[in-house]
Amino acid sequence: YMYLVKKSKGVLVRAWEMGTSDPRKIIFSAKMGLALTLISLLVFFKLPGSEVSNHYLWAILTIIVIFEFSIGGTFSKGCHVGLGTLSAGALALGTAEISDMTGKCADVFNTASIFVVAFLGTYAKLYPTMKPYEYGFRVFLLTYCYVIVSGYRSGEFMETAVSRLLMIALGASIGLIVNICIYPIWAGDDLHNLITNNFVNVATSLEGCVNGYLNSAHYDLISVVDTGYRSAVESKSQEDTLMGFAAWEPPHGPYRSFRYPWKMYVKVGGALRHCAFMVMALHGCILSQIQAPEEKREAFRNELQKVGLEGAKVLRLIGQKLKKMERLNPIEDILEEIHQAAEQLQSKIDKKSYLLVNVENWEIGNDGIEVSNIDEEGLISRKLDYESHKEAALLPRQTWWPPFLLSISSIMWKSESADLSLATFASLLIEFAARLENLVNAYDELCDIANFKEAFSG
Amino acid sequence: YMYLVKKSKGVLVRAWEMGTSDPRKIIFSAKMGLALTLISLLVFFKLPGSEVSNHYLWAILTIIVIFEFSIGGTFSKGCHVGLGTLSAGALALGTAEISDMTGKCADVFNTASIFVVAFLGTYAKLYPTMKPYEYGFRVFLLTYCYVIVSGYRSGEFMETAVSRLLMIALGASIGLIVNICIYPIWAGDDLHNLITNNFVNVATSLEGCVNGYLNSAHYDLISVVDTGYRSAVESKSQEDTLMGFAAWEPPHGPYRSFRYPWKMYVKVGGALRHCAFMVMALHGCILSQIQAPEEKREAFRNELQKVGLEGAKVLRLIGQKLKKMERLNPIEDILEEIHQAAEQLQSKIDKKSYLLVNVENWEIGNDGIEVSNIDEEGLISRKLDYESHKEAALLPRQTWWPPFLLSISSIMWKSESADLSLATFASLLIEFAARLENLVNAYDELCDIANFKEAFSG
Numbered sequence: 001y002m003y004l005v006k007k008s009k010g011v012l013v014r015a016w017e018m019g020t021s022d023p024r025k026i027i028f029s030a031k032m033g034l035a036l037t038l039i040s041l042l043v044f045f046k047l048p049g050s051e052v053s054n055h056y057l058w059a060i061l062t063i064i065v066i067f068e069f070s071i072g073g074t075f076s077k078g079c080h081v082g083l084g085t086l087s088a089g090a091l092a093l094g095t096a097e098i099s100d101m102t103g104k105c106a107d108v109f110n111t112a113s114i115f116v117v118a119f120l121g122t123y124a125k126l127y128p129t130m131k132p133y134e135y136g137f138r139v140f141l142l143t144y145c146y147v148i149v150s151g152y153r154s155g156e157f158m159e160t161a162v163s164r165l166l167m168i169a170l171g172a173s174i175g176l177i178v179n180i181c182i183y184p185i186w187a188g189d190d191l192h193n194l195i196t197n198n199f200v201n202v203a204t205s206l207e208g209c210v211n212g213y214l215n216s217a218h219y220d221l222i223s224v225v226d227t228g229y230r231s232a233v234e235s236k237s238q239e240d241t242l243m244g245f246a247a248w249e250p251p252h253g254p255y256r257s258f259r260y261p262w263k264m265y266v267k268v269g270g271a272l273r274h275c276a277f278m279v280m281a282l283h284g285c286i287l288s289q290i291q292a293p294e295e296k297r298e299a300f301r302n303e304l305q306k307v308g309l310e311g312a313k314v315l316r317l318i319g320q321k322l323k324k325m326e327r328l329n330p331i332e333d334i335l336e337e338i339h340q341a342a343e344q345l346q347s348k349i350d351k352k353s354y355l356l357v358n359v360e361n362w363e364i365g366n367d368g369i370e371v372s373n374i375d376e377e378g379l380i381s382r383k384l385d386y387e388s389h390k391e392a393a394l395l396p397r398q399t400w401w402p403p404f405l406l407s408i409s410s411i412m413w414k415s416e417s418a419d420l421s422l423a424t425f426a427s428l429l430i431e432f433a434a435r436l437e438n439l440v441n442a443y444d445e446l447c448d449i450a451n452f453k454e455a456f457s458g
Numbered sequence: 459y460m461y462l463v464k465k466s467k468g469v470l471v472r473a474w475e476m477g478t479s480d481p482r483k484i485i486f487s488a489k490m491g492l493a494l495t496l497i498s499l500l501v502f503f504k505l506p507g508s509e510v511s512n513h514y515l516w517a518i519l520t521i522i523v524i525f526e527f528s529i530g531g532t533f534s535k536g537c538h539v540g541l542g543t544l545s546a547g548a549l550a551l552g553t554a555e556i557s558d559m560t561g562k563c564a565d566v567f568n569t570a571s572i573f574v575v576a577f578l579g580t581y582a583k584l585y586p587t588m589k590p591y592e593y594g595f596r597v598f599l600l601t602y603c604y605v606i607v608s609g610y611r612s613g614e615f616m617e618t619a620v621s622r623l624l625m626i627a628l629g630a631s632i633g634l635i636v637n638i639c640i641y642p643i644w645a646g647d648d649l650h651n652l653i654t655n656n657f658v659n660v661a662t663s664l665e666g667c668v669n670g671y672l673n674s675a676h677y678d679l680i681s682v683v684d685t686g687y688r689s690a691v692e693s694k695s696q697e698d699t700l701m702g703f704a705a706w707e708p709p710h711g712p713y714r715s716f717r718y719p720w721k722m723y724v725k726v727g728g729a730l731r732h733c734a735f736m737v738m739a740l741h742g743c744i745l746s747q748i749q750a751p752e753e754k755r756e757a758f759r760n761e762l763q764k765v766g767l768e769g770a771k772v773l774r775l776i777g778q779k780l781k782k783m784e785r786l787n788p789i790e791d792i793l794e795e796i797h798q799a800a801e802q803l804q805s806k807i808d809k810k811s812y813l814l815v816n817v818e819n820w821e822i823g824n825d826g827i828e829v830s831n832i833d834e835e836g837l838i839s840r841k842l843d844y845e846s847h848k849e850a851a852l853l854p855r856q857t858w859w860p861p862f863l864l865s866i867s868s869i870m871w872k873s874e875s876a877d878l879s880l881a882t883f884a885s886l887l888i889e890f891a892a893r894l895e896n897l898v899n900a901y902d903e904l905c906d907i908a909n910f911k912e913a914f915s916g
Contacts, residue, residue, distance in 0.1 A: 018585060025584045033577035036599070040572050040607050044565060057515070060603045064596050069584070107502060114498050119491035126483045126527070127476060138522050141494070145518045149498045237695070281739050284889070349878065420807065420885045427882045431742070 062171030072245030080136030187245035199319025210308030520629030530703030538594030645703035657777025668766030
């Protein structure tokens with residue numbers, strides 16, 4: 001009994017948290033309740049006993065099917081369902097006409113037509129690009145079967161089809177009016193916020209990555225790093241869905257032009273994801289089984305940190321501008337400082353690259369005669385190296401990779417490739433800086449097409 | 459007119475291709491047709507005029523809702539829909555009992571109950587973890603509204619609920635019998651094949667990457683590379699869905715134990731994806747704007763190629779074993795050769811690392827006095843370097859990145875970081891080799907839990 005109390009308390013707390021973090025969910029639920037109450041009031045009082053209202057089930061069904069969270073979703077689903085119903089109705093009436101002409105074979109003809117239509121409809125639904133129209137196909141099949149079967153039973157195809165259609169129209173209009181007129185929830189807003197937040201997330205993640213790499217002890221940072229780029233990397237399908245819905249929405253709020261370029265938003269999101277992949281690779285370096293010794297990382301600390309900071313600054317700035325829907329300042333080059341930082345990192349690597357390699361083992365000069373000797377000597381020190389790596393790997397780490405992925409490899413890692421891992425980290429960071437340029441270009445393009453306002457227009 | 463002919467010809471060709479590449483889709487469509495035909499035959503002939511069959515719409519609706527491609531999908535959806543219907547029916551009957559007691563206020567009470575139930579049901583549906591039960595919630599709302607409304611109209615709540623329930627049970631049983639008894643399609647098979655194919659895809663991709671990097675001219679290879687790792691990287695949500703369905707399926711075919719460890723399949727898929735991320739990073743090196751000169755790549759050709767070949771061999775071998783559901787050979791270490799290859803690559807880097815850095819610019823010895831001089835000289839040669847990179851970048855490349863991502867950065871890349879990009883490629887390849895170990899461990903665990911047969915049992 002105590003368990004039940006505890007459990008239901010937990011459910012209430014979570015429900016409360018969801019409501020306070022996104023009040024739109026409460027409003028949407030209330031709208032759904034309102035729409036269903038309205039339709040049942042109509043059935044209770046307004047149309048008692050009339051022939052048409054016998055089919056009120058269709059009105060309830062329609063509301064439940066088309067009521068989606070966002071306006072775009074409601075429109076697109078409503079359109080699919082409407083198309084499915086109308087085409088199925090027309091097809092069924094056509095079939096009924098033909099079956100009338102066949103006389104005695106009408107039964108057989110109707111049954112066969114159901115098989116053929118169900119086969120073709122299902123087969124078409126399985127085609128990969130038809131995935132978004134799944135609901136439409138289901139409604140199509142339902143309507144077709146129902147009209148044929150009920151028309152056959154009553155002998156009145158036309159009446160069946162028309163009265164259903166009226167109820168469906170009633171349900172659809174109540175659903176649309178309630179959903180659109182009362183506090184509309186726009187998929188476009190969601191898309192805008194999703195991409196804006198991803199900028200901040202990737203920036204936080206990048207800073208966390210660079211700091212985490214330099215202060216290799218602070219593993220608690222990693223979870224921040226992780227959730228940051230992860231949201232950007234994994235949001236592709238969400239962005240695509242929202243774009244599909246947003247394209248259905250009429251101009252509203254700050255998105256005033258008629259065919260608003262949501263596609264460009266997704267393109268900016270793609271460019272951001274391209275950067276986020278680099279942050280993921282940087283994070284991979286932190287989790288890697290091969291690690292450069294701390295003193296060598298220390299030598300590049302300032303330069304690495306500078307690139308990380310400047311990169312995060314650029315991301316945050318673009319994110320803010322996108323939030324306010326402003327253009328970038330055309331006079332100032334937003335990328336100037338990160339380019340400088342990247343160049344400093346490069347010249348540092350240039351000058352200190354002896355830290356990244358093992359000069360003693362070079363073949364130049366000793367003609368490769370002593371190679372076998374060196375190798376054997378090397379093996380011992382490497383075994384020690386391996387032991388120390390092993391300890392490092394046993395530190396607790398929180399990641400979204402399954403934990404078994406952090407077990408230690410039995411390859412004996414050589415210290416040279418450990419040093420090279422620092423080079424890898426640096427060169428991934430430079431590649432990140434290079435990719436920022438594409439992001440800025442994509443953002444400029446979005447500004448042009450979506451007609452964002454100038455940064456300092458007033 | 460000619461356009462229409464052409465278009466419909468195209469549709470037919472694509473439909474034919476889909477059917478020949480996966481005949482199960484044809485069979486599934488025929489099963490759907492059969493189930494709907496059966497139910498309409500029952501309505502036509504068996505139950506004419508009886509009270510219960512007036513609600514045949516519910517049987518059709520149930521079939522259309524629960525008929526899913528895989529058996530697991532059908533079971534899980536059927537269960538959700540059944541639960542939704544039963545709980546909504548019970549709740550509605552309970553509400554009706556109470557509303558009877560309220561006497562005159564019954565109308566108001568019923569209407570209010572619809573609002574409250576719709577509100578709570580919709581709110582619960584919006585909770586993120588409730589996503590898979592979406593259909594269940596919709597059916598719940600539909601049933602509740604319908605039973606309340608129709609019960610109120612006729613005054614017979616119980617009769618409404620029971621006759622609908624009978625028709626739903628009829629629809630569900632016809633749907634389940636047809637879908638399961640005639641050529642069942644298993645989600646477990648799909649999951650097995652998906653992961654098996656991903657092994658081959660990643661292997662092909664890895665080989666393509668290494669070859670593409672060494673023969674930098676052959677850009678036509680890249681599309682093969684691309685589709686290979688991409689399928690593994692992007693299949694996460696598909697694997698999760700299939701696992702969810704497969705868990706509902708009874709033991710069948712080669713998967714004989716009662717609680718088959720589908721979760722371990724997904725874990726192996728995850729370990730493979732972890733390797734595929736490395737292939738993605740390698741591919742990123744090929745597409746990178748910073749490229750090492752060809753003669754330096756040539757110096758490491760044999761070692762790089764060896765690691766690539768051995769890595770692909772390991773992946774293909776595990777893929778084959780998984781296909782046949784066999785254990786790995788316990789005597790032979792499958793990773794021995796790739797470890798050797800990785801060590802050779804490491805000692806080569808060890809000995810030839812002077813190729814990766816620019817010794818003349820080192821600060822040791824010249825005390826940093828001439829630094830400013832060197833920098834200015836360097837700038838000129840770097841500009842030239844940049845021009846040659848520019849040309850390389852203008853070669854046509856096919857990728858799944860949006861094309862704008864390949865534009866050239868205006869940072870002046872220094873030749874030193876160009877050389878380091880070779881080091882990056884090598885160290886990513888070594889990291890790939892290290893991650894293979896986790897894959898082998900995950901596969902061994904799968905073999906143990908799923909009780910795969912020994913490799914050479916006969």
